[in-house]
Amino acid sequence: MSTWFAFYGRVSTEDQQDPEASRQWQRTRARALTDSHGEIVADFFDIGRSRSLPWKRRPEATRLLEALKDPQRGFDAVVIGEPQRAFYGNQYGLTFPVFEHYGVELWVPEVGGPIDPNSEAHDLIMSVFGGMSKGERNRIKIRVRSAMGSQAQIEGRYLGGRPPYGYRLADAGPHPNPGKAADGKRLHTLEPDPETAPVVQRIFAEYLAGAGIYAIAEGLTRDGILCPSAYDPARNPHRSGIAWSKSAIRTILGNPRYTGFQVWNKQHKHEALIDVEDVALGHETRMRWNDPNEWIWSDDLAHSPLIDREDFNQAAARQVSAEATVKLRKPHRSKNAYALKGLVYCASCERRMQGQYNHGRAYYRCRYTMEYAVANKLDHPRNVYFREVDILPDLDGWLASLFTDDRIHDTVTRLAAAADDDTGRGTEHLRAAQATIRDCQRKLTRYRQALDEGSDPGVIGRWIADVEAQQVQAEAVLRRTTPRRAKITPDYVEQLFIACRSAARSLHRAAPERKAPVYRALGLKVTYQKETHTAEVQVDPDPSSVGILSCPRGDLNPHAH
Incomplete structure (x- = not known):
């Protein structure tokens, strides 16, 4: 009797692979296991989702879990091309009981067929692969951070991300990696923006002369100088750009890259439990500031300075003194x-x-x-x-x-x-959701390319998180909108x-x-x-x-x- 299979796979930015190519080789590996037993009739493939996310927080994995509940699901078993991509840490132990409950077999190449729920050897093998997956992700993070730290300190390399207000990007020659250079990828550096660089110098000069942050914001707004979000509205569609804010002035005064040095490791990703009472929900990534002593400065000047380092240190010292006087409270939920x-x-x-x-x-x-x-x-x-x-x-x-x-x-x-729906509004919701998903996929592809070019993973990670949130919302609208039940x-x-x-x-x-x-x-x-x-x-x-x-x-x- 032939068995009908559903295929599950996953690829994310950390894998640095083309999603379609990754899907094809994972599916080929799965078919090598199933071709003599049946055929694959359904596909569930998560794109742009980290392996650390639990199954219930991956769209396609969630859809697969929901399909397990349906007696008319259309498949008898699920096959996975590579368990390290599907399971991370203890995820196998939290997920496989669901398959067992609904009577759906789980096939993996490393076992040579379906997992036997009564086999301790099978359970041990899958647990080992979960641990290997977690270890592999940690090794990737350590290698990437070490490499980027060396590039910032020794080479003074611009590691990507949005250029600070006052600078713009300039070409710095071909990429040192021969493979990337052959693809046309190039390095970039920062050069002063003739329109905004004088504004940065004015902000530091007025602040060191004794002006307050709010007074500086008032003066810039009064003189008709565009604030950062108004100067670059394409990258700040969520901001009004009406006037200069205190936070914009404070950010400029605290950015050490205006000294001409490349500075890296100002922030780090912190993975915090979503719910300490329900560890199965996994972690959420938050950006946290590192102590200034942990910042990595380039050994030499990396680009043209807008201010000297002594002025920056004086401005930073005054900000610390002002914050100590105000006794700012730490933000809390x-x-x-x-x-x-x-x-x-x-x-x-x-x-x-x-x-x-x-x-x-x-x-x-x-x-x-x-x-x-x-x-x-x-x-x-x-x-x-x-x-x-x-x-x-x-x-x-x-x-x-x-x-x-x-x-x-x-x-x-x-x-x-x-x-x-006949009025067109339901169709508009559907089309808007589909357009949003396509746009998110294009952005994720560009961000993966930026990572390939050596961009800052911290900055790209925030962009990816924002786009993933938009995509999840659009996918939810898509599921609710089509097909309409009545x-x-x-x-x-x-x-x-x-x-x-x-x-x-x-x-x-x-x-x-x-x-x-x-x-x-x-x-x-x-x-x-x-x-x-x-x-x-x-x-x-x-x-x-x-x-x-x-x-x-x-x-x-x-x-x-």
Whole structure:
């Protein structure tokens, strides 16, 4: 009897391979094992995902785990081309029981066929490969960091990343690696930008003369000098570029590369457990600053300096003194719950307002005038804040009123019209998600090329993390949007909201952490106007999230809620 197989593989930037080539050789290795037993009828291949990520945090691996639950999955077994790419550390021990539970065999070439769940030898072999995978990743990290440290210190090589404000990239000749040089790859160096280099020199001169950071930001904005995000908007689409901020001035004053030396190892990747109570969720990577004593300086000048090293040291010493006087607190993750977190905007500057707890109550505050210069004559109040409790009762009451007997027909008609694919909105969501995924794949390919050219893994890693987050969100939209299970009609939506009417009426009694996901699902946006003390509320729910869910225990377990 022929066996139908599903293939699983993975490739990431750390492998530095072409994704399609990697997929082909892994699949070829899998077919060498399965061809005499059956054929591969399904493919699950993760691209751009580190082996350290648990299966539930890899899109294709997650899709495979979901397929295992389906009796009509279309395959009888799963084959893996190389276990080191599939399993890392203890991931095999956390994943294989799922295969065993659903009666799906797992085939690997190193075992010569399916893994026997009762074989200690098979279990030992797979555990060894998980350890080898972890060791291999650690060795790659050590080799790359050691090589980049030597290149920065001895050669003064520019290791990639965005050039600092005040500099631009210049060609520095062919790549010293013959293979990369043959592919046309070249080295780069920094050269002063004639427009922004004088601005950097002015910032240091004014700061050393006694001017404060905010005063410098005000002066630059008043003179019409573009801030970094406005000067290079293509790389800063998430920033408004309205004015110079204190953080921009502080970053420039703290960048040692303006001295002409190449400086590396200012930050490092720290892998922290997502949940110490659930180690299986794995780690998340965060960038942390290293002590200045651990920074690696080039032995000689690597590019044209904008300031001398003595001026930089004086500026750094003054910043340290100022921070010690202010007694800045270390940033910490808030333990307080905000019902409207990330959903409140200031009408004056259109920026998100930050949550803050005072006297046990949740507030939302706009800190624009504390961080940005106002010399651009932006009409912005000095203090913009309001209490969460002042808006939630009216907000919850308004949402509940949408489902009263006299208004529910109008509400569901509008929602059905918005959710109907025939209007084009569903298709727009689908096409936008597909375009985003394609764009993310192109960016990931460019970032892999940048790594091949010797770019800073720390900088590229942050870019990759941002793109991966965008891709995950787009993939989630794609899964929800297609295929559609049923046409959204007014009767369908009315059935949904009649069933959930009691939940809408009881929303005001819910805790903030329970309300927050409801507000986000509704696409809620609150814009607060300080002058009139009013808030404009908009609701724009994602039509792909509309559906009726039934509790599977409702009929057989009446005691369960």
